[in-house]
Amino acid sequence: MRNRIEKPKTTDKKIMKYSKSIKYSQFEMIAKERDTVRAIIGSEAALAFDYLREVVAVENGYYIKWTEEAKRTFAFQFQFSLELVSELIDTLINIGFFDEHLFIEHRVLTSAKLQEQFMRVVKYQKLTDVMINPALNLLEETKQESSVEIADNEMIQSFSEFSEKIPD
Secondary structure, eight states: OOOOOOOOOOSOHHHHHHHHHHHHHGGGGOHHHHHHHHHHTOHHHHHHHHHHHHHHHHHTSSEEEOOHHHHHHHHHHHTOOHHHHHHHHHHHHHTTSSOHHHHHHHOEEEOHHHHHHHHHHHHHTTOTTOOOOTTTOOSOGGGOOOOSOOOHHHHOOOGGGGGGOOOO
16 A cells, blocks of 8 residues: 655645646546557556656656656655666657657656646646746747746756655
8 A cells, every 4th residue: 555645835836736737637648658558568567657647747747857866766655666667767768758868868757748738737727927948848839828937946856855745
């Protein structure tokens, strides 16, 4: 049985508002990738993929900074082996779900699909002061509906901060 973690305590209510919307709406867009992960690695990896998408949604909405510490924290938090988590990330990069260039250059897991979903939710929530960090942007400029960027120090966080943020 997985441990229950307290809901995040954040000062930025806007981030929490759209991260909950993203968490629930991301499931609609990744059925193909989830089935591919299940076929290549197995059902446990498909479950890990679901948890990883939830972590991304809660953490920043469209990306997560992925370090060795983040990998260990994720594996421990959700009780997966480090080998399974590594194989999952490698598979998701190889099938094109996560952008390989941004992973190599910035150690960030993100994709155009995640960013597009993020922008749909931002638009739906009418958050005009939120947009994707230009250094991580994989979308065409016309897809970015919002106009003001969140400060960089809010955009890149370590996954270790996430371990206390997992909602019920």
